[in-house]
Amino acid sequence: MAHAACDHDHHNHGVAGDGLAAELAAAEARCATADQRLTAPRRRVLELLLQAGQPVKAYDLIASYAIDGPPAKPPTVYRALDFLEKQGFAHRIESLNAYVACRKEADGHAAAFLICDCCGATREIEPRASAEIIAAGASAGYALTAVTIEAHGLCGDCRG
Ligand SMILES: [Zn+2]
Ligand SMILES: [Zn+2]
Ligand SMILES: [Zn+2]
Numbered sequence: 001m002a003h004a005a006c007d008h009d010h011h012n013h014g015v016a017g018d019g020l021a022a023e024l025a026a027a028e029a030r031c032a033t034a035d036q037r038l039t040a041p042r043r044r045v046l047e048l049l050l051q052a053g054q055p056v057k058a059y060d061l062i063a064s065y066a067i068d069g070p071p072a073k074p075p076t077v078y079r080a081l082d083f084l085e086k087q088g089f090a091h092r093i094e095s096l097n098a099y100v101a102c103r104k105e106a107d108g109h110a111a112a113f114l115i116c117d118c119c120g121a122t123r124e125i126e127p128r129a130s131a132e133i134i135a136a137g138a139s140a141g142y143a144l145t146a147v148t149i150e151a152h153g154l155c156g157d158c159r160g
Helices: 015-031 038-052 060-062 074-086 130-139
Strands: 088-094 098-101 111-116 122-125 149-151
Touching: 015 038, 038 060, 038 074, 038 098, 060 074, 060 098, 074 088, 074 098, 088 111, 088 149
Parallel strands: 111 149
Antiparallel strands: 088 098, 111 122
16 A cells, blocks of 8 residues: 555555455354354455555545455445444544554454554554543543544654
8 A cells, every 4th residue: 555655665464365264254253252243245344454454544445345346335335344343343543544453352442553654554552541541531520432542653664
C-alpha cells in the first residue's frame, strides 16, 4: 500500500497461506462459541484485513472484496466491519479512518496502536495507561466503555 514517499522497500506484514487459513478457522470457531456466524462477507473482510496486516480503509476493502467482477456493495462491507469490530476481530483506527485486524483473543479489550506514518506498519500493544484513563474518567463521572490509544511515528525499518 502506498503511503508517504520513501524510497526503501516495505515489508508486507500480512498473513498468507496456512497461517491465514488457520486464523480464519480460529475466527470461525470463536464465532461458533459466541453463537455468532462468520458469514461469507464477514469472513472475506476479515481475510482482507489479515492479508493486509496493517490498517486498510473501507473503500480499499470494497474495491478488493471481489476477486473477479465488480466491487462489493459498500453496505455489505460496512456491516461486516461492524460485526468484526463488535466481536473483537478488528479495530477501527480513527486517526487513519481505517480498520485493522485484531490478533488478540480477548473480547472488548482496551487497545493501543503504534502506527508507522511511513509504511503503515501497525502494532497492537497492551495499553498500560488504559486503567489510568478509565480511573480518571470515573473520577470525572464518566463510565468509559472503550479506550483506544493511537500513537504515530516511524517503525524500526523506516527509521533505518
Ligand atoms: Zn485488539
Ligand atoms: Zn515503517
Ligand atoms: Zn518507510
